[in-house]
Amino acid sequence: MELAAGEKEEILKHVGAVLEEFKTTRESLVPMLQAVQKKVGYLPELAMEKIAEGLDIPAVDVYGLATFYNQFRLNPPGRYQVKVCMGTACYMIGGKVALESFERRLDIQEGETTPDREFSLERVACVGCCSMAPVVLINDMVEGRVTPTRVDGLLLEYKDGEEKISEENKEEARTKGADNSSSNEEGERSA
Amino acid sequence: MSAKVTLTIDEKEIRAANGDILLWTALENGIYIPNLCAVKEREMPAASCRLCFVEVEGKKKPVTACTQPVAEGMVVNTRSPRVDRLVKTAFELLISDHRLGCSKCPKNKSCELQKIAKERGFRLKSKRLKRLPKKEYIDDSAELFIFDRSRCVLCERCVWMDRHVVNSGVLGFSRRGIERSVTTFMEKKLAQSPCAGKCGKCVEVCPVGALSFKDKSERENGSPEGP
Numbered sequence: 309m310e311l312a313a314g315e316k317e318e319i320l321k322h323v324g325a326v327l328e329e330f331k332t333t334r335e336s337l338v339p340m341l342q343a344v345q346k347k348v349g350y351l352p353e354l355a356m357e358k359i360a361e362g363l364d365i366p367a368v369d370v371y372g373l374a375t376f377y378n379q380f381r382l383n384p385p386g387r388y389q390v391k392v393c394m395g396t397a398c399y400m401i402g403g404k405v406a407l408e409s410f411e412r413r414l415d416i417q418e419g420e421t422t423p424d425r426e427f428s429l430e431r432v433a434c435v436g437c438c439s440m441a442p443v444v445l446i447n448d449m450v451e452g453r454v455t456p457t458r459v460d461g462l463l464l465e466y467k468d469g470e471e472k473i474s475e476e477n478k479e480e481a482r483t484k485g486a487d488n489s490s491s492n493e494e495g496e497r498s499a
Numbered sequence: 500m501s502a503k504v505t506l507t508i509d510e511k512e513i514r515a516a517n518g519d520i521l522l523w524t525a526l527e528n529g530i531y532i533p534n535l536c537a538v539k540e541r542e543m544p545a546a547s548c549r550l551c552f553v554e555v556e557g558k559k560k561p562v563t564a565c566t567q568p569v570a571e572g573m574v575v576n577t578r579s580p581r582v583d584r585l586v587k588t589a590f591e592l593l594i595s596d597h598r599l600g601c602s603k604c605p606k607n608k609s610c611e612l613q614k615i616a617k618e619r620g621f622r623l624k625s626k627r628l629k630r631l632p633k634k635e636y637i638d639d640s641a642e643l644f645i646f647d648r649s650r651c652v653l654c655e656r657c658v659w660m661d662r663h664v665v666n667s668g669v670l671g672f673s674r675r676g677i678e679r680s681v682t683t684f685m686e687k688k689l690a691q692s693p694c695a696g697k698c699g700k701c702v703e704v705c706p707v708g709a710l711s712f713k714d715k716s717e718r719e720n721g722s723p724e725g726p
Contacts, residue, residue, distance in 0.1 A: 353685055356684075356685075357684075365668075366662070366668030366669070366671060366684075367668075367684040368668065368669065368670065368671030368673075368682065368683055368684045369668075369671050370684075371671070371673060371682075371684050371685055372671045372672045372673045372674075372682075375673040375674045375675075376673075376674065376675045
């Protein structure tokens with residue numbers, strides 16, 4: 309995953325802070341990774357390398373630990389985080405089919421993020437609404453009875469939605485700019 | 500430490516230095532005990548392959564020979580119904596996710612799994628357990644050797660070698676459960692890793708066909724089957 313502009317500095321800043329905050333012994337590895345993930349949103353390669361250097365352990369050990377625990381993610385969360393339920397009910401009725409459809413449509417595997425960072429895909433255990441199985445969460449929106457056709461629909465919806473939102477924002481900015489030139493800056497920011 | 504002790508393994512009287520490890524004492528005296536993960540120079544054995552179980556008289560349950568120091572008057576039996584059952588199950592578990600196809604494997608006839616099967620009369624197939632072969636992953640980027648993850652038994656020998664003898668820290672484990680595998684940082688190809696796959700020490704200790712030297716495999720592939 310390519311780092312976004314300015315992300316490298318951001319990562320180095322946070323990792324530096326974490327290395328100062330914790331004791332540089334192996335026992336601190338899990339809390340350190342947790343702290344970095346909380347700040348950065350995921351564990352980038354660079355962060356793992358720097359932590360390994362700081363603790364003087366092989367980088368592959370940090371990678372091994374990060375892949376051992378489910379709580380760590382190695383890819384950045386997408387703007388839309390797709391979570392496919394793999395609870396018993398969802399799994400039985402075709403959650404796997406839904407997950408595979410997302411994988412095919414987004415051209416990523418479970419646990420990965422699209423290169424434009426729009427969508428990330430992961431599996432979760434029971435969401436708690438088994439009557440709607442198979443369930444998919446997109447950010448905090450619950451979508452029920454997700455068939456492969458519905459997957460296409462959902463993706464279109466979110467891709468289109470994004471365009472609509474940005475167009476609205478642009479228009480807003482334009483009208484605001486016409487009303488009062490001093491609020492121009494604010495409009496740009498919201499766009 | 501240098502004091503000698505006398506013990507009995509399979510009714511054979513053996514003298515060994517006090518503090519020696521049972522597994523190596525037996526092997527040096529021509530008594531075979533199956534093993535995969537044991538490294539003699541290693542202080543704390545991994546004891547993860549669960550194949551070197553033996554019965555020690557006076558102990559309630561079978562013990563792993565790689566962790567058992569010898570003692571004066573110790574009576575050891577390498578075979579018993581309990582031992583055989585434990586070892587057989589451990590072996591079947593190893594085989595259940597191992598990519599078979601021995602005739603195409605570079606370690607054919609020098610493989611520890613084959614040796615254990617022969618010694619103990621096991622089959623290289625498990626009828627009892629469902630087969631869940633590992634996903635095929637072959638890294639042939641290194642100059643000297645090939646890494647075939649689907650033939651790996653996770654014995655940790657290569658990782659130990661890499662850490663404690665070569666001191667490179669390139670190899671390690673990732674993931675867990677059935678997906679556990681020997682890997683490099685971020686699953687990079689060996690050629691891109693700091694060691695670039697140049698020394699081949701890890702290949703020397705691999706008991707199975709997961710790590711194998713290229714020139715040997717070429718020689719074997721170019722046998723009668725080839726055009």
